[in-house]
Amino acid sequence: MTRRAVITGIGVVAPSGMTADEHWNTVTAGKNKLDLISLFDASGYPVKVAGEVRDFDVTDQVDGRLVVQTDRWTWMSFVAAEQALADAGVDVSTMDPDELSVVMASSSGGNQFGQRELQRLWSQPDRTVGAYQSIAWFYAATVGQLSIRHQAKGPSSVLVSESTGGLESLGHAARTINRGSSVVLAGGLEAPLSPYALACQLGSGRLSTCSDPLRAYRPFDADATGYVPGEGGAVLIVEELGHALARGAEIYGEVAGWGPTHDGQHTVAGSGGSARQYARSMRLALAQARIEPSDVDLVIPDALGVPEFDRSEAEAIDDVFGTHGVPVTSHKALTGRLYQGGSALDVATALLAMRTQVVPGTAGSDNPACDLDFVRTTRESTVDSVLIGARGFDGYNSSVLLRRYVPAETGEK
Amino acid sequence: MTDPSFTERALRRTVVTGIGVVAPGGLTRKDFWSCITAGRTATRRITMFDASTFRSQVAAECDFDPAAAGLSPRDIRRSDRYIQFGLVAAAEALADSGLDLDGEWLRNRTGVVMGSAVGGTTALEQEYVVVSNHGREWLVDHDYAGPFIYQALVPSSLAADIAVHHGVHGPVQVVSTGCTSGIDAIGYAHQLVQDGEADVVIAGASDSPLSPVTAASFDAIKATTPNNHDPEHASRPFDRDRSGFVLGEGAAVLILEELSHALRRNAPIYCEVSGYAARSNGFHMTGLRPDGLEMSLAIDETMRQSQLNPTDVSYICAHGSGTRQNDRHETAAFKRSLGQAAYDIPVSSIKSMIGHSLGAIGAIEMAACALAINTNVVPPTANWANRDPECDLDYTPNTAREVPVNVALSVGSGFGGFQSAMVFRRLAAVSS
Numbered sequence: 117m118t119r120r121a122v123i124t125g126i127g128v129v130a131p132s133g134m135t136a137d138e139h140w141n142t143v144t145a146g147k148n149k150l151d152l153i154s155l156f157d158a159s160g161y162p163v164k165v166a167g168e169v170r171d172f173d174v175t176d177q178v179d180g181r182l183v184v185q186t187d188r189w190t191w192m193s194f195v196a197a198e199q200a201l202a203d204a205g206v207d208v209s210t211m212d213p214d215e216l217s218v219v220m221a222s223s224s225g226g227n228q229f230g231q232r233e234l235q236r237l238w239s240q241p242d243r244t245v246g247a248y249q250s251i252a253w254f255y256a257a258t259v260g261q262l263s264i265r266h267q268a269k270g271p272s273s274v275l276v277s278e279s280t281g282g283l284e285s286l287g288h289a290a291r292t293i294n295r296g297s298s299v300v301l302a303g304g305l306e307a308p309l310s311p312y313a314l315a316c317q318l319g320s321g322r323l324s325t326c327s328d329p330l331r332a333y334r335p336f337d338a339d340a341t342g343y344v345p346g347e348g349g350a351v352l353i354v355e356e357l358g359h360a361l362a363r364g365a366e367i368y369g370e371v372a373g374w375g376p377t378h379d380g381q382h383t384v385a386g387s388g389g390s391a392r393q394y395a396r397s398m399r400l401a402l403a404q405a406r407i408e409p410s411d412v413d414l415v416i417p418d419a420l421g422v423p424e425f426d427r428s429e430a431e432a433i434d435d436v437f438g439t440h441g442v443p444v445t446s447h448k449a450l451t452g453r454l455y456q457g458g459s460a461l462d463v464a465t466a467l468l469a470m471r472t473q474v475v476p477g478t479a480g481s482d483n484p485a486c487d488l489d490f491v492r493t494t495r496e497s498t499v500d501s502v503l504i505g506a507r508g509f510d511g512y513n514s515s516v517l518l519r520r521y522v523p524a525e526t527g528e529k
Numbered sequence: 530m531t532d533p534s535f536t537e538r539a540l541r542r543t544v545v546t547g548i549g550v551v552a553p554g555g556l557t558r559k560d561f562w563s564c565i566t567a568g569r570t571a572t573r574r575i576t577m578f579d580a581s582t583f584r585s586q587v588a589a590e591c592d593f594d595p596a597a598a599g600l601s602p603r604d605i606r607r608s609d610r611y612i613q614f615g616l617v618a619a620a621e622a623l624a625d626s627g628l629d630l631d632g633e634w635l636r637n638r639t640g641v642v643m644g645s646a647v648g649g650t651t652a653l654e655q656e657y658v659v660v661s662n663h664g665r666e667w668l669v670d671h672d673y674a675g676p677f678i679y680q681a682l683v684p685s686s687l688a689a690d691i692a693v694h695h696g697v698h699g700p701v702q703v704v705s706t707g708c709t710s711g712i713d714a715i716g717y718a719h720q721l722v723q724d725g726e727a728d729v730v731i732a733g734a735s736d737s738p739l740s741p742v743t744a745a746s747f748d749a750i751k752a753t754t755p756n757n758h759d760p761e762h763a764s765r766p767f768d769r770d771r772s773g774f775v776l777g778e779g780a781a782v783l784i785l786e787e788l789s790h791a792l793r794r795n796a797p798i799y800c801e802v803s804g805y806a807a808r809s810n811g812f813h814m815t816g817l818r819p820d821g822l823e824m825s826l827a828i829d830e831t832m833r834q835s836q837l838n839p840t841d842v843s844y845i846c847a848h849g850s851g852t853r854q855n856d857r858h859e860t861a862a863f864k865r866s867l868g869q870a871a872y873d874i875p876v877s878s879i880k881s882m883i884g885h886s887l888g889a890i891g892a893i894e895m896a897a898c899a900l901a902i903n904t905n906v907v908p909p910t911a912n913w914a915n916r917d918p919e920c921d922l923d924y925t926p927n928t929a930r931e932v933p934v935n936v937a938l939s940v941g942s943g944f945g946g947f948q949s950a951m952v953f954r955r956l957a958a959v960s961s
Binding site for chain 1: 535582583636637640641645646647648650653654656657658660661663664665667668669670671674675676677678679680681682683684685686688689690692693695696697698699700701702703704705706707710713717720724741742745746747748749750752806807808809810811812813814815823826943944945946947
């Protein structure tokens, strides 16, 4: 019998809010949180708009010594992880450290810290970097720090698959639970808004250069012009079902299916990736969860906002669910695209929809170019299962099926 | 702690059916194995960049010519060096396995899982120097950036490029757990096979970290050796006179395959992946406690999964980075897990010859384990001259040893506190 993985805690640090509640208020109200870049002077950049975590102050949340040793990406992860553990009611001090793991995604590492040290190295005659460069810039920095902070000594991992990472972390958390861990910190955050990291992102050719925050990111819309980058994300507490039940935890939902696929070809300009492989990813997640497409209550798509990608995503959804076969809602237009943090944040949205039985209206596509059944306004609705889709740069596809946990009549343990 | 019932539930077994290696001193599987079994060191003064201002000026470099290694001009132009290594090692491993990835069914059931500790940081640094005007500008000028700069920012490109090369449609992932990335990527791939998510996984790791920022980063914490006057003997794991590790670069890729899939096609089988475990020490981002506790817990777990006793282990491919802290830490871990048997098992560190290629080395070491089983040869620890009283095991000094190798254990230890272990065993030894 497979050990089942459920989610019992959510922590959010994102443009949409500094807690899961704030995030939920933002998406249900459809409040656009994009704004002109304030973290640095972006006037010389073609991209002017981003989703920033405004007023983020780490000083009262993390020990000053640790702040000096880590990047903004890790700071936000510290805060989101604390929140998620508190929300789950998990007291790590009472746990066997061997049964606590951290499996999180990282798409680009400690960007701001790394740029500062590169600047020191290349602009100063002594050609040195600080002592913390070796532990702050690399992709494993956040997971390493969290494992120390929370004494998580079980198997940990760091997954790098660009924007699919937040979903991939749930699949791998479930594998890790199946092998014996009781609690896994999953999800991921991103801090890609440093001058150099933004310059790198421009290389993808997919960013929106629209300077109007209200119009810059319009996935599935006739006026879609690319995506707006954002920072932040979510930490999710994935827990073995029996462990959660034994301590009377409130369960948001079950990680019931996942299905990574790859296009197996480079995404050439104008193609929008493989709808076929993306659809196969969705079907794998549904098959694992043993659920029919007609029983899925909601889809939260990747919503890249690049017309050819929007079209191929709509094609994949149509292929799996049939025309107008499933309600679709997306909120990336409110926060920007947070890379792996964005797919993790979509998981938070899905879980909150299941908990409240409310579907937030979709954002950014007032004049849809794609024929999907968009949820136009926030409404009460049965939400027992949600499929979340994500795609990563150069061919990554990922889907996760989350299902509301309903205790069996008898004998469920 | 693994649920003991998992081993019983896991009916699908993973075997290694192909190996590809790009390493300093040997740019193919065969040349790599010849180099390290001859005890030849590939460490030298750094030639890839001007290292004269750095404390540590030695490294193990690959004399790698991507065109000669079979890459197309397009691949050479668009791929960072670490991706080029990965592409070449993956092609060699696939050819070695005899697998033909032509059918759609098989492509859907084939994945790619690659490890890398630092990904495209070498390219990122080179681009940075240009767009920042040698660090003068904080607000860098993106107009000067090369066309593949985004691929350098996101190391997911490594696995994506390999997947594209071979038309793979299964699960694709990059695992980046610092210096345990190689073992952890192969472990992740093994779990995909165990769980039925894939039948074949192209799994390994690649890193090409030899650049000023890497040198400066390790200088800053004095992790790398200052022994610049004698580069060929600068990497001295387990030796009393060790002085830190020597950076390296390279890649290794293994073809992991579900056992019955391999048997059906009469594939050459190097060995079985019989155990994989990871632990975090929850202690320090770079420091290691001398007791080796968490590494030992990982070893214990792999031994349980493998259903083996300490005396069954024929060879230990050590992390052996050549820092005092590491060498004591893992020596303690081996003793803690294997007891008295630890003294009788040949241990070696191939980092003594090919340096420490960060995330890649774990995969290269697993390749060495598979080849040790295949050839019944244990590669040596080069440059071992003086016993360290704190390191009193048999480190296979300087000369390879011909001994029956049925079970090989490898460990890795990395920044972030990650500790990983993996066991390969000869298939014949267990399927009778």
